[in-house]
Amino acid sequence: MSQMSVRPDPAPSRLKYRMERLMLTPLFRLLLRFGLxxxxxxxxxxWWLSVEGNRQLIVDTYTELRSDVESRPEFMVNMMAVxxxxxxxxxxxxxxxxxxxxxxxxxxxxxxMRETVASLDPVKSARLYVRQGNVLQVDIVERVPVVLWRNDxxxxxLDDEGVLVGPAFLRADWPELPLIVGDGANVRVExxxxxxxxxxxxxxxxxxxxxxxxxxxxxxxxRDQRIMLPETGAIEALERVIAxxxxxxxxxxxxxxxxxxxxxxxxxxMTDGAVxxxxxxxxxxAGEPVE
Numbered sequence: 001m002s003q004m005s006v007r008p009d010p011a012p013s014r015l016k017y018r019m020e021r022l023m024l025t026p027l028f029r030l031l032l033r034f035g036l037x038x039x040x041x042x043x044x045x046x047w048w049l050s051v052e053g054n055r056q057l058i059v060d061t062y063t064e065l066r067s068d069v070e071s072r073p074e075f076m077v078n079m080m081a082v083x084x085x086x087x088x089x090x091x092x093x094x095x096x097x098x099x100x101x102x103x104x105x106x107x108x109x110x111x112x113m114r115e116t117v118a119s120l121d122p123v124k125s126a127r128l129y130v131r132q133g134n135v136l137q138v139d140i141v142e143r144v145p146v147v148l149w150r151n152d153x154x155x156x157x158l159d160d161e162g163v164l165v166g167p168a169f170l171r172a173d174w175p176e177l178p179l180i181v182g183d184g185a186n187v188r189v190e191x192x193x194x195x196x197x198x199x200x201x202x203x204x205x206x207x208x209x210x211x212x213x214x215x216x217x218x219x220x221x222x223r224d225q226r227i228m229l230p231e232t233g234a235i236e237a238l239e240r241v242i243a244x245x246x247x248x249x250x251x252x253x254x255x256x257x258x259x260x261x262x263x264x265x266x267x268x269x270m271t272d273g274a275v276x277x278x279x280x281x282x283x284x285x286a287g288e289p290v291e
Contacts, residue, residue, distance in 0.1 A: 076102045078134045085140040089122050093138060096120070105130045121164050147189055148174055150181045150208075162189040182211030191234070195219065198235050201242050205251075216261070226257040237263065 022028050048054050078101055082090040096116050099108070110128045117126040117138065127139040145157035145165045157165040157174070168174055178196045185192065192209050195217060199206055202221060210218040217234055219227040229237050237260045245251045250258075259267040 074134075075105050076134055077105050077108065077130055077136050078102045080136040080138060081131075082138045082140065085123075085138075085142055089120065089140065089142060092120055093117055093140070097138075099136065102134075108136065121166050124159070124163075145174070145177060147192055148177050148179045149186050150179060151186075158186055158189055160189060160193065162186045178206070179208030180211065181208060182214075184214035185209070185211035191217070194235060195229075195238060198238050199242070201246065202251075221251065225251060225255060228257060228259045228261055230261050230263055233263065 049058075077099075080094065080097070080099060080101070082093050085093065097113055108130070110130075114126050114128045117123055117128070117140065122142050123140055124143045125141045129137055131137045143159040143163060143165045145168075146160045147158050148168055148171065149156050149158050155168040155171065157168050157177075159165055171179065178192060180186075180189070180192045188211060195209055196206075199219060202219075205221045205223075205225075207220045207222055210220060212218055212228075216231045217229050219229065219238060221227070227238060227241055241250075241258055241260070254271045255268055256271055257269040259269060
């Protein structure tokens, strides 16, 4: 019998069969396509960054690139402009912000600078930004003084919120502002302003308002006259006094003070001379000898 030729087995080997099945798995193909390159790249990068010189090279390159960008002319600030402030306040702002121009806008901490400017007593609010033309713009809203407050530190200017604006060296420099005196007067500025408006008919004689015991107000007029107002209803009480004065010229008489602390029992305090004269008249009326 003739020898028969041996044909190879067409079936794949077990290993090849498993590899072919594995290649048909979507997850394996994804890991092979992306995971393996990423792992190799990450390993190489980690090995390269493990060298100190390579890390320093990256830091130096980044620093140099950043410096080149920040020092470009379009990012350089060349001057400062202060708007909305008086000359004195503007000068104080420039002293508080000693910026050495030109300077990169990236080196300016605008929020910290704004807080510094806002710390000035006369400044109510401030806004800082770099505007067109490479100018550091400082917009300021100043506090407007509305009263003078006399305390143990002298005369001070307050705004309508009772916030300190600055010192006042002479009363004559601010003749249009009312004067308030006493502990706690600075936190009752709004009340003092309301009293000032109510006392408008007495403006020529008005000298100021004194806060008494942090509870109520005295209105001080010239000739050392005082109108002692109650704790509540002070405006109405003052308006009644003004109406009486307009009717009978009450405040033109020899009166030291008008005590309205007890609204149901107002009291007039007369000068010593007026009291003596009144006693003399009463003695004459009673037929008593007069000295």
